[in-house]
Structures are given as structure tokens and as C-alpha cells.
Amino acid sequence: MNRKSFLRVTVGALCAVVLTQAHSETYPDKAIRFIVPWPAGGAADAVGRLVAQALTTQLGQTVYVENIAGAGGNIGTAQFVRSKPDGYTLYLATSSTNAASPHLYKRTGFEPIKDFTPIASVAAIPSILVVPAASPFKTPKDIIDAAKAKPGKLSYGSGGVGASAHLAGELFKSIAGIDVIHVPYKGSGPAISDVMAGQLSYMLDTGAVPYIRGGKVRAIAVAADKRLPLFPEVPTFTELGIKGMQMNAWYGVAAPAGTPEAVVTRVNAAINKALQTGALPKQLADIGAEVRTGSPADFSKFWGTELQRYEKLVKLTGATLD
Structure with missing residues (x-):
């Protein structure tokens, strides 16, 4: 140079x-x-x-x-x-x-x-297991029992492949040993809407708080180490005997x-x-x-x-x- x-x-x-x-x-x-x-x-x-x-x-x-x-x-x-x-x-x-x-x-x-x-x-934000407000499921065990009775019948939604709700849903399937259908959407908003409408059996969502508060969906378990201050009445998966189900x-x-x-x-x-x-x-x-x-x-x-x-x-x- x-x-x-x-x-x-x-x-x-x-x-x-x-x-x-x-x-x-x-x-x-x-x-x-x-x-x-x-x-x-x-x-x-x-x-x-x-x-x-x-x-x-x-x-x-x-x-x-x-x-x-x-x-x-x-x-x-x-x-x-x-x-x-x-x-x-x-x-x-x-x-x-x-x-x-x-x-x-x-x-x-x-x-x-x-x-x-x-x-x-x-x-x-931890994942929360939610079901339609009118769902007969009161606990995760209810979902597991129904899924084992009729494999491939129940469905859960997510905001798309790889979204937190997808991985949480697959983790739940793996731990529970159940066969349910994954329905991916272009975002969690449309997915939770179909939970509210009863088109999906359940969802493990991180954005469900306003819908739970509004009575649009019902929370039945939290995928966290401890209960959420917002919903102290909702137990963790661990409390319900389902170990390893932590996801945020x-x-x-x-x-x-x-x-x-x-x-x-x-x-x-x-x-x-x-x-x-x-x-x-x-x-x-x-x-x-x-x-x-x-x-x-x-x-x-x-x-x-x-x-x-x-x-x-x-x-x-x-x-x-x-």
C-alpha cells in the first residue's frame, strides 16, 4: 500500500x-x-x-x-x-x-x-392451561383421561409451529402420554379465539390473562414453579401430580x-x-x-x-x- x-x-x-x-x-x-x-x-x-x-x-x-x-x-x-x-x-x-x-x-x-x-x-410469562368457559374439564387429569379414552379426538391450539403454546402443548402430550391434535394459527390471538368458541379443547397460553379475567376461558393449571399472584386459586401442574410441566x-x-x-x-x-x-x-x-x-x-x-x-x-x- x-x-x-x-x-x-x-x-x-x-x-x-x-x-x-x-x-x-x-x-x-x-x-x-x-x-x-x-x-x-x-x-x-x-x-x-x-x-x-x-x-x-x-x-x-x-x-x-x-x-x-x-x-x-x-x-x-x-x-x-x-x-x-x-x-x-x-x-x-x-x-x-x-x-x-x-x-x-x-x-x-x-x-x-x-x-x-x-x-x-x-x-x-408462564404458560397457563385454559379451556373453554363451558368445558367439562376441571383439571389436567380430566383432559388426560378424555384423550386416552378417545385418542386423536381432542385438539389444542398455538400461535404457530415453534410458538411457546406449541412447545408447551407438545411437552404436555409427552409427559401425559396422550394423542391429541395440534392446530397451529398465525398468532396466539386467533388460537385463543377458537378456544373461547369451543373449537379447540384447550390451550397452554402465555397471553390468556385478559380472557381469563373476562370469563371467556377458564384456567385450570399453571406451568410454573409456583402459583401466579393474579390467580392464586389456580394450582400448578406439580401440585396436581404432573411433574416436569414447567414452561414459560x-x-x-x-x-x-x-x-x-x-x-x-x-x-x-x-x-x-x-x-x-x-x-x-x-x-x-x-x-x-x-x-x-x-x-x-x-x-x-x-x-x-x-x-x-x-x-x-x-x-x-x-x-x-x-
Whole structure:
């Protein structure tokens, strides 16, 4: 490399550093798009909108949700990872898309973790076993007995292959040793609607809280270590003698790979502050979510661990690869 070329490369690199630093110092100076790779009406959408609202307050710029649904969250995620890594496109990472999908789909359109910059954990919501309000089933054992009496007759719904409701449903099938039909939908909203209408026998959902409160569906068990404060009368599977039935959906915020560290630090601080103050903690609690805070490194480590855990879960349940 000659002297002119060397100077040109050096000056270019310095300019890039200066521009990046200047960008980070003024960030954000315009609206931020927040991609939720699931349709409106489900738990992911509810969490995404609450986080977007809180970030709008913390960052002083509008953070607006864009739902890009389909293929278990893969369509919106594949679009997201191609976004410019400038902090103006954020993303709601979920256990379904970012931990389960890589083990369920032959092609997702993205690389796990490699295509992302983890920013912060937000919350986790346990699955709740719900049945139609008029269902004769009062306990999980009632479902198991009915399924064993008539194999292939009962059905459960989910927000799609790889969604938390799908894996929870397959885990329940595996533990109980029953033959029931899985009916995937394009999001948990349409699925829970068919539970309400009696078209499905049951569902293990993370977004059922408002429907339980409204009397549209009935909760009969919680897939968690302890009962939910919102529904203290609903027992856990373990209490009912069904061991190993713990399942939740987790949510976090990420940016495209290559996003400046200063931007990541800024957004992480905003999220953690929102999770510790203001209305967000109660809003999340009201939909059955448990708040989770931490650094970008914490979230990255957790994400990697979850990828390994879900690989084992997918194998255990025998969930179908697409």
C-alpha cells in the first residue's frame, strides 16, 4: 500500500469513528421502529407495546411497534436482521423465535445470536392451561383421561409451529402420554379465539390473562414453579401430580448485529430504568409477566443457554421440523 492509499484508509477509518461517536451522542434524534415478529392480540404484542411505550418515555423519542408476523416469527425476524445497525430499528426477541425456531425450521432466514446485538431481558410469562368457559374439564387429569379414552379426538391450539403454546402443548402430550391434535394459527390471538368458541379443547397460553379475567376461558393449571399472584386459586401442574410441566415464554430487546456499543448501553439503561420505576412493572405484572433485568452481556449469556435448552426440549417433545 502506498502512502496516499494508506492516508486515505486511515482518514476514512477516523471519519467513521467520529461519525459513529457523534451519532451515539445524539441518539436518538428521530423515531425508532420496534419490530414485533408476531401479530396483534397475543402476549408478544402486549409485551412489545408496553416496552415501546416505556422506551418512548425514557428515550424522549417515539418508539412505534410494527408487527411483521408469520412462520413462527421468522418472517419479521429475517427482515429485521437486514436492517441498518444504527439503533433506529429494535426488535422484540422471544423464546419461540430466537430459541426454539432454529431447532424447528431448516431455514429461518437468520443466524441465532450472530445476526443480533442482545440489549436487555424484559420479562417471562408462564404458560397457563385454559379451556373453554363451558368445558367439562376441571383439571389436567380430566383432559388426560378424555384423550386416552378417545385418542386423536381432542385438539389444542398455538400461535404457530415453534410458538411457546406449541412447545408447551407438545411437552404436555409427552409427559401425559396422550394423542391429541395440534392446530397451529398465525398468532396466539386467533388460537385463543377458537378456544373461547369451543373449537379447540384447550390451550397452554402465555397471553390468556385478559380472557381469563373476562370469563371467556377458564384456567385450570399453571406451568410454573409456583402459583401466579393474579390467580392464586389456580394450582400448578406439580401440585396436581404432573411433574416436569414447567414452561414459560421470555422476551427481550435486541438490535441488528454491529449496532454501536454506546447505543446498546443507552437503550439497555432506558429499559432497566423503565423496569424498575414507573408504570411498566405493574403493567407487566397485570398480564402475568415476571420482570427480568440485566446487562447486554447477561442477556447474551442467557440467550445462548436457552438455545441449548430448547434444542433438548424440541427433541424431547418430537415437535415437527418445517
